[in-house]
Amino acid sequence: MMLLGGVALDKQIQETYFQYLDDIKDWCKEILFTNDAARTWWRSETERLLDTVQELQYKDMIFSDDIALIEHKVEEITNQLQLNVQERRRSDQVPIGGHKLPPLPYSYNALEPYISREIMELHHTKHHKSYVDGLNKAELKMKEARETNDFELIKHWEREAAFHGSGHYLHTMFWDNMSPRGGGQPSGPLMRKITEDFGSFEKFKKHFTEAADKVEGVGWAILVWAPRPIRLEILQTEKQQLFTQWDTIPLLGLDVWEHAYYLQYKADRKDYINNWWNVVNWKDVERRYQEASKIRW
Numbered sequence: 001m002m003l004l005g006g007v008a009l010d011k012q013i014q015e016t017y018f019q020y021l022d023d024i025k026d027w028c029k030e031i032l033f034t035n036d037a038a039r040t041w042w043r044s045e046t047e048r049l050l051d052t053v054q055e056l057q058y059k060d061m062i063f064s065d066d067i068a069l070i071e072h073k074v075e076e077i078t079n080q081l082q083l084n085v086q087e088r089r090r091s092d093q094v095p096i097g098g099h100k101l102p103p104l105p106y107s108y109n110a111l112e113p114y115i116s117r118e119i120m121e122l123h124h125t126k127h128h129k130s131y132v133d134g135l136n137k138a139e140l141k142m143k144e145a146r147e148t149n150d151f152e153l154i155k156h157w158e159r160e161a162a163f164h165g166s167g168h169y170l171h172t173m174f175w176d177n178m179s180p181r182g183g184g185q186p187s188g189p190l191m192r193k194i195t196e197d198f199g200s201f202e203k204f205k206k207h208f209t210e211a212a213d214k215v216e217g218v219g220w221a222i223l224v225w226a227p228r229p230i231r232l233e234i235l236q237t238e239k240q241q242l243f244t245q246w247d248t249i250p251l252l253g254l255d256v257w258e259h260a261y262y263l264q265y266k267a268d269r270k271d272y273i274n275n276w277w278n279v280v281n282w283k284d285v286e287r288r289y290q291e292a293s294k295i296r297w
């Protein structure tokens with residue numbers, strides 16, 4: 001073993017250092033490969049770090065000071081990358097009451113002869129627009145309730161948020177779900193999963209058709225991904241919510257059916273709710289949030 005400046009530089013440590021440099025080299029390459037946009041501070045820094053790492057790899061011996069310098073650089077770049085991600089997310093974020101009618105991904109007559117121009121134009125500019133407006137109003141009214149501590153009309157605005165919110169999110173998905181070059185069958189992993197979960201594409205199509213046909217009153221048939229059983233499923237929804245906002249992922253729930261509290265709290269639901277806050281598993285909510293927040297449609 002060699003001793004230099006009080007630092008043991010035996011073979012094992014050297015191997016660890018070289019392995020670390022290898023890992024950092026891969027990390028740099030990955031960043032440069034996946035972030036090929038305009039030149040930025042962190043991109044130049046990553047290129048410089050990659051050069052330094054490659055130079056070190058030609059040396060016979062690595063010192064702990066070299067590694068400390070690399071670690072410092074890695075931390076700097078990581079911090080900057082995280083800031084960039086947060087910045088990007090902030091710019092994508094819709095402020096309360098700030099939803100906008102998204103443009104159609106094709107022209108109004110693009111789905112003819114299957115869906116007429118007149119239907120598409122009315123559906124998009126009148127109906128979808130009214131859901132956007134209704135959602136914005138409900139969100140602003142709920143914000144107002146929080147600020148004034150006046151929750152007298154909260155049930156009404158929650159219902160409005162569910163109806164208009166689901167309307168906005170489902171229609172946004174619906175436009176993207178169609179294309180003038182559509183039709184046929186899916187392929188790849190989706191086709192394999194449909195076959196696995198429904199028996200065949202024909203069986204899926206029949207089930208979906210029947211579910212859509214038999215919606216009571218107005219509503220939707222929706223193919224959903226159910227992460228718990230890891231399966232596809234077909235659901236019906238009346239109106240477009242009853243009462244949820246489709247396209248959202250639940251993070252924390254509270255059962256307020258009487259069966260959840262009556263034996264202990266009798267009719268005092270408020271007492272049950274107040275006590276329930278003492279047993280919330282925030283770690284689980286945090287875990288769900290961590291996974292759900294990765295999703296961008």
Ligand SMILES: [Fe+2]
Pocket residue numbers: 123127171
């Ligand atoms: Fe609609």
